[in-house]
Amino acid sequence: MLVTTKDLLERAEAKNQAVGYFNITGLETLQAVISAAEKLKEPIGVQFAQVHEEVGMIDLDVIGPIMVEMAEKASVPIAVHLDHGVDLSILKKALDMGFTSIMYDGSDLPFDENVANTKIAVHMAEEYGASVEAEIGMMSGLTLDESKTVNDRGMDRSMFTDPQLAKKFVELTGVDCLACAFGTVHGMYHSAPNLDFELVKELKETIGVPIVMHGGSGVSAEDYQKVIEAGVRKVNYYTYMAIAGGEAAKAAIPELGDNVQFHDLATAARAAMEEHASEAIRIMQHND
Numbered sequence: 001m002l003v004t005t006k007d008l009l010e011r012a013e014a015k016n017q018a019v020g021y022f023n024i025t026g027l028e029t030l031q032a033v034i035s036a037a038e039k040l041k042e043p044i045g046v047q048f049a050q051v052h053e054e055v056g057m058i059d060l061d062v063i064g065p066i067m068v069e070m071a072e073k074a075s076v077p078i079a080v081h082l083d084h085g086v087d088l089s090i091l092k093k094a095l096d097m098g099f100t101s102i103m104y105d106g107s108d109l110p111f112d113e114n115v116a117n118t119k120i121a122v123h124m125a126e127e128y129g130a131s132v133e134a135e136i137g138m139m140s141g142l143t144l145d146e147s148k149t150v151n152d153r154g155m156d157r158s159m160f161t162d163p164q165l166a167k168k169f170v171e172l173t174g175v176d177c178l179a180c181a182f183g184t185v186h187g188m189y190h191s192a193p194n195l196d197f198e199l200v201k202e203l204k205e206t207i208g209v210p211i212v213m214h215g216g217s218g219v220s221a222e223d224y225q226k227v228i229e230a231g232v233r234k235v236n237y238y239t240y241m242a243i244a245g246g247e248a249a250k251a252a253i254p255e256l257g258d259n260v261q262f263h264d265l266a267t268a269a270r271a272a273m274e275e276h277a278s279e280a281i282r283i284m285q286h287n288d
C-alpha cells in the first residue's frame with residue numbers, strides 16, 4: 001500500500017529502526033526491492049533520482065507511474081519518493097504522478113536560496129499531502145550520480161551538517177526530514193567510512209525531524225546499528241545493490257556459453273539484487 005515518508009518515519013522512530021529507500025533504475029530494481037520487502041513483511045521506500053534521467057538511464061515518465069502502481073498493490077507499506085530533485089518542476093511532475101514524497105536538494109545553493117526553494121517545495125507538497133525531505137551540508141561525491149561516483153575518503157569535516165544551522169533550516173522551511181552530512185558519501189567507498197555518531201546524536205536532539213542518511217551502501221552492519229541508535233531513520237541505498245546485480249549478470253555469462261540473451265542476465269541480476277536488498281532491510285530493521 002502507498003504511504004508517505006512521514007508515515008514510515010514515524011513508525012521507524014517508534015521502533016528505533018531505519019527505513020531503506022532504494023533507488024529505482026528500471027523494472028529489475030523495482031521488482032527486486034518490492035519482492036524483498038514483501039517477503040520480509042517490512043515497509044520500504046522506492047525512489048527515483050533526477051540524475052538517473054539526466055544520464056539516460058530511465059525517464060521518470062516511464063518508470064514513475066509503474067512505481068506508484070506497484071506500491072499501491074504491494075502487501076507492505078511503500079513510500080514513493082523523488083530523490084535529489086534539483087528542479088522544482090520535476091518535483092511537481094512526480095507529485096502529479098502520485099508520488100507521496102519528494103526531496104528538494106538545494107545543498108549546492110547559499111543557505112537563504114536553499115531555504116526559499118525548499119519552502120516552495122513544502123508548499124507544493126502540502127496540496128498533495130506528500131512529505132518533503134531537504135538537505136543542508138555537503139556529502140562527498142555529490143555529482144548526484146549515486147551509481148557512478150567513486151569517492152575518496154578525504155572527508156572535509158567543515159562540510160558536515162551544523163546542528164544549529166540545521167535547526168534553523170527546519171524551522172524556516174517546515175520539512176518532514178533532513179538529509180545530513182556526517183561522514184557518508186555517495187557511490188563507492190575506497191576505505192571504511194568514518195561516521196560521526198556524536199554529531200548524529202546532537203542533530204537528533206537539536207533539529208526536531210528525522211535524520212536521513214545518504215550513501216547507505218558500504219556502511220558496516222555494526223555502524224548501521226550505531227547510526228540508527230543515534231537517530232537515523234531513513235537510509236538511501238543503491239550502489240552496492242547495483243553491483244550485486246552486475247556481478248550476478250557477469251557470473252551468468254560463462255554458463256550461457258554462446259547463447260547470451262539479455263533476459264537471462266536481467267533475471268540473474270534481479271535475483272541477486274533482491275537478496276542484497278533483503279539483507280540491507282534486515283540490517284536496518286534490527287533493533288536489539
Ligand SMILES: [Zn+2]
Nearest residue numbers: 186214215236
Ligand atoms: Zn543522496
